[in-house]
Amino acid sequence: MKPAASLQRRLGLGLTLGITLLWLLATAGAGLVVQHELDEAFDSALEETAQRILPLAVLEIVNREEPRALQHIASLQAHKEYLTYLVRDNHGNTLLQSHDADLAVFNAQPLEGFTTTSSHRLYAASALRKTVFIEVAEPLAHRHEAAWGALQAFLLPLLLLIPLSLFGTWLLVRLSLRSVLAYRRAIETRGAGDLSPIKAARLPAEINPLADAVNHLMERLRRALEAERSFTANSAHELRTPLAATLAQVQRLRREIPEGPLQERATQIEASLRELARLSEKLMQLAKAEGGGLLSETPQDLLPLLAHVVEDLRRTAGGRLHLQLPSTEAVLTTIDPDAFAILLRNLIENAMKHGASDQPIEVSLSSTALLQVVNAGPLVPPALLAQLSERFVRGPGQAEGSGLGLAIAAAIAQGVGARLLLASPAPGKTDGFAVSVQFAPA
Known part of the structure; x- marks a missing residue:
């Protein structure tokens, strides 16, 4: 027979798993919100960068001796460049680019506004009546890295909170079921012949009627068993005296009558009375065996x-x-x-x-x-x-x-x-x- 599952274990695991699942769902929802907010912030940074660089780039191009000549912006020191830009004319000729710009990530022709490729997010703006265009590109991997970092900030505390919640839930359930566990121990530790009411304090409202019903049932069973034992013991006790007196009279009668069939019948009666006396003694012993003490x-x-x-x-x-x-x-x-x-x-x-x-x-x-x-x-x-x-x-x-x-x-x-x-x-x-x-x- 399959053993019954513990209510304490069932509640502890169920509540912990439920809370953990809710936390994971909340973390996933928060991750989506963070992803959306990060995209807006990065898009704003792309737009702001393009609008700040474009006037400076136009001024620098106009003041050149050769406006159409390509110029690379030198880096002051080595660093990882997340934003790269490219300045072109309306014919697609490159006029200015950042030192780490990769032409393959930009559109073949400048397109104003936001565009997204398989690897980059781009923003383009124009000046001088759309004769000069600037495109700023940002790797999507940078955005994913930032989003994953934010998501980790939500997930890492769960590694500590899940065992703490498991322990806290188990402790709370154990304290809540303390009276039920005491009631169970009171039932387990009593002997098979103990039918006295089971005392249990502060039982939950769901368990209290069951405890009352068990006590009522045990009281009815105790009365029935006591009535049966009392009847057995009283019957055996009441039979002992008349049996002893009758046996003595039969023994006396057997000695007084002469040899013959009548004495044999008296001997049989004596044997039957002795057997009945032994039976009454056994019934008294059985009443004691099934009673207390x-x-x-x-x-x-x-x-x-x-x-x-x-x-x-x-x-x-x-x-x-x-x-x-x-x-x-x-x-x-x-x-x-x-x-x-x-x-x-x-x-x-x-x-x-x-x-x-x-x-x-x-x-x-x-x-x-x-x-x-x-x-x-x-x-x-x-x-x-x-x-x-x-x-x-x-x-x-x-x-x-x-x-x-x-x-x-x-x-x-x-x-x-x-x-x-x-x-x-x-x-x-x-x-x-x-x-x-x-x-x-x-």
Whole structure:
């Protein structure tokens, strides 16, 4: 599944790219305006130069001994000449020219006013009743160079402004979305069983109704789950006392009646009542597993808890339980001791019921808070293995059980943020069943 795009990144990049694009468009528009203004200024300079030089050139030509003779104006010092001029008569004869003038850039015949060639911009004016003409030429490359220089003056600041605007936009968006990010963190950090309202201050007006709707939905879900858990726990608790009393009466009745069919029926009733009592106990454990109170306020050492539960179950398991503890002094987690005892007891009882009766049950705890319960026995099909942690789902064996043991263990693991894995065959073996629970070390 493609990951969702970050709103902060989307806004930051979108605003920065939008501002950059607007700046580039504004710079292009300003470049066109500058180009137009530069053309007007250069054209005015051409016209002014021609009108100032022409009277002086006419005076110099008239005072010559040979008016029709060509004369070059010498340069006072070497320099790059952007404006060159050419003075001719009405027959096209050259009378006067600047020292760097190239005749190829001028028109074959003088034309008054502005003209443009492929490489130059020219202006021509006349005097003495259009018998003397002057043309001033300017390279177009000079104009393009000036326009490009002006455009660079607009573009170069963008190299600094674009990263600054990106940082500024990102900072502004982050500050604006600070309350939304805090709301997201509040959702991410809470546990799966925490359905209390999410407190978030100063949310944007667009997000605030969504937060209210989520809180209302979580409140309705919390009430529904509490009603279900309360019903389960109360039902199991209310059944415990009458079941115990009825079981005692049946046991007393079974001892008083003589041998025969009636006593066999009493024995069957006793077995059914015992199974019902176990079911009510499992339902109470399930209600606790799916409720709150699974986490301890202070870190708990699992080593003594594990040793105590295993020692208690050895009375019914005989010598089948093999316990392996790490060499560390303590294995600390934040699980509630009662919740850990319920989880471990259900895992071991599941191994005792469904595992091979003549094979050991290996219980181990690593220094990294990895709990493993491994037993020998028939393989569990993969399709069934994926459903074993659900309620009232049992393995392929004929052993008695309610199908709630692994469901209770899975609910507790989920409530404390642990990872429960089922495997068949057991790791390193060709058969058997293994349950691994990885707790988060404190």
